Amino acid sequence: MSPRTVLPLPATSFHILLALVDGPAHGYGIKRVVEERTHGRIRLAAGTLYEAMQRLSRQGLIENTEAPEEFSGSGRVRFYRITDTGEAELGDELRRLEQDVAFARTKVPAEQG
């Protein structure tokens, strides 16, 4: 599957991938990270989150992984990490966004709006 086919990433997927860049996390952990980063603007609900992660994992952008050592006691909670394809995809998406933003800036000056 060519990574090109998945762009642009939906906002949910984008933030999930972004959350996993720092290292593996479980579902609720991802939700917390996203919520903190977006200052509560994006509050992922369980169903929506796992729906998105199912899609990401089918696209090969994330995968299951062992629980990190500090979480080894947390039993059946499943951990996810971002794949190399995922990181590449995220990079492509960032570049795409940067281009969009740069173009937008030529139209709308930064301090206004």
Added chain:
Amino acid sequence: MAHGPATRLHRCLLRLYPAGFRRLHGDQILEFWTTQRRERRYALPLFGTVRYWTDLLGDALGSGFRQRRAPDHDDRGNLPRAPQRRSPGNRPTTPSSSTVLGRFDLLRQDLRYAYRSLRRQPLFTVVAIATLAVGIGSTTAVFSIVDTVLFRPLPYTDPAGLVLLGRLSESNDLDSLALPEVQALARLGAFEGVAAGLHYGVDVQWDESAEVLNGASVGHQLFDVLGVQPLLGRVYSAEEDVPGGPPVILISERLWRRQFAGAPDAVGSTMALNREPHVILGVMPDNINFPEAGADFWTPFRDAEIIRDLDLNPDSRGITFFSAVARLAPGITPQIARLGVQTLFRTLDGEEEGEGEEVRGWTESLHEATVGGSRTGLLLFLGAVGLVFVIACANVAGLWLTRIAGRSTEVAVRTALGASRRRIVSQLLTESLALAAVGGAGGVVVAMAVQRALLTIIPATIPRLDAVELDGRVMLFAFGLSLLAAVVFGALPALSAASRGSAEILREGGRGGAASTKTTAQRLLVIGQVAIAVVLLAGAGLFANSYARLLNVELGMRSSGLIVARLSPTLGDDGTEVIRNFYAQVLQRVTALPGVDSAAITYSPPMGQSNFRQTVMTETMAEDEDGIWAGNVIISPGYLEVVGVPLRRGRDFNAGDILAAPYVAIVNEQMAAELWPGEDPLGKRFKWGNGLQGSLDSFEREFFPRDWLTVVGVAGNVRRRSLAEEPIGEYYRPHAQMSWPSMALMVSTTGTNPNLATDLRRAVAEVDGMVPISDVRSVQQNVATSVSEPRFRLLLVGGFAVVACLLAMLGVYAVMALTVSRQTHDIGIRMALGAARASVRRQVVVDGMRLAIIGAVVGLVGAIGASQLIATMLYGVGPTDPLTFAGVFVVTLLVAGAACYFPARRASRLDPLAALRSD
């Protein structure tokens, strides 16, 4: 994770996802939810819980729906179609409504849209759902009780054919019969079968303990007449139901489970009644409510053997202890039966010598006789809660109108884009149905809680409460209410919204034009709400007033610092001497207990069930006169002082008033006035006539003497049976001259011994360990029990009135807030032109109060009409008590004033410039 209700709900929500998704992620989502529950935003006690579950439901509905529509991504890993945001009003994307599938799709689309649109205004949604839940829930709870008590058939075979026979009292109640009347009725062709019954209490001795059980002596016909089968064993036969027949007994299922642990071999074993073994023939269902509810055993009637053993003559028409139930013969209507009974009674009267009072015979359907007394009260409560339901609907309708008005532009846009009027109405209706469905579901939860609360405060005098439950029928009722609510609050506004021309609204451009500043409909709804709340408030006020007066009546004795416990020693073959010795020893030991001031015994403690009365004759009356009814109260010397009944004249009983001495009595002022008006009662004599009524729990010849009694004292009047009943003529007899076995111990306490109840039991057990002792209660508790019905009325109607008031207050608040927000622009102009903030505030309050006053006046007029319905339930206060009504008016205005205050304050704090700039 604990497997509580939360887990179950979580699993229910998971089912919204397709199985495959659930298998893959179910566990993870459960973990996620459990962790999420601990977030701070869900920490608030009630609101947090609601918010949590609303969030979960929203998420599960949304993503579950998407997953089911595109259950799996195709194998090539292509993305599923992004969920399309379709607006239901846009024709091009609207599925065709001509096919079943298309219609289903439309419904799904409407539901999804409804969910989103409700979610967008959480405050509206939560308030509306809560209001509906309260309205539907309380109505359902009251309905479940009323339905069980009033409307369900009695638990007998073909209950419609059962009638209760009796005499018609002066107050048109059904009174019990004399034996000759029962016998004559049994010969009447109108009935297929007639069974006589007599309620009584008896001492029962178990292996290690003893107690008093209530049961009945009933004819063998009873079981055929009612059509009840024993759960186990058999009932007694006609051969066993003859004078001198074998000692047999039937026991209730309740007693069987309690005493025999439900063992089948209980049938055939024996139990001791008054130390005499009786063979248990069978176990009967608990719900045989004849002659009275709650019987634990049934023994054969045997031609009124119990009464004959007293040397009383039950063949006279003065002994009226008997109840009779009959099954109508085929083809006989209740009206024909009643005519037959009336004719029969006239014949019986004609046979009697002398000029007796006319005795009127009467029949009443068993159902009516059982529940008729509770009907008015219960229907009233159903009416009261129905009003709460109406207010709730009016409230939601008001909110709904506001909401729809706010969306008129949206509706107009969709209409302009080609959505049909039908489409829009159906969309809005779906929203109101969805809201009502959730409200109804919440209502069921509320109903459970309210029903449980009601059953704890409902007086035990209402029959059939043990059968109350929340079953399918009640659920159906709740469902019907929800549907009704949805139609009431949803349909009319939806129609009106869709009928307005879209061009007109669009021209207004969402700007607060003339049409949308009008809040006429909301205002009318608010007036209606206030009026209904006033009706309920007036009812509550009347009940409160009446209850307060009841509590303040002169009881005629002390009620505080007195405790009471009934002792029931068995009268053996050794005669009454044993009983006298027993009580002498008990009184001696009890008086010596710490915390006891003094003690005495009586057969009829105040507000107790044990009362009997008979006719008495004075020396100047002729032998064939009927005499005058008077209550008979047995007491020990010192009783009057212990309980604080004043001795007006003469002397108390003393140690000299023994069985061998001349019989003496103390009469109360009422009886003195009835028997010897204007004369000095001291030294006068009276004796028993032929009449005897009441609840007797012991039957011994010695207790029914024919000697003259001499009046030695006059005591004050006491309200004995209930606070609402005027004192009747009564006389006291010394226990030494009428040594009844079962007596109530009355103890005046100093209140310093917290273990008094235990000490009392020990003191009695020291005298005789086999003597049953009832609950130790305070006289104050008994008084409280005796007013449980008026208290229940007050609590119920008061509770509903408070809810109604809060809802009406919410209604006033909502419409005033709406008015202010619609008039922001105008207010801005006024303030810019120099209007003071106080004047703006005053204008809003005056505007709101005008609604409240109109509502209150309408409500008061309604209350004057409605209060006639409760006139008979009031004590010492008229149904149109001006003071109560004035109070209600004032309270209503205060509440309305409070509701107007916040919108008024907001109006007065508007920044004129911002207000002017606003749309």
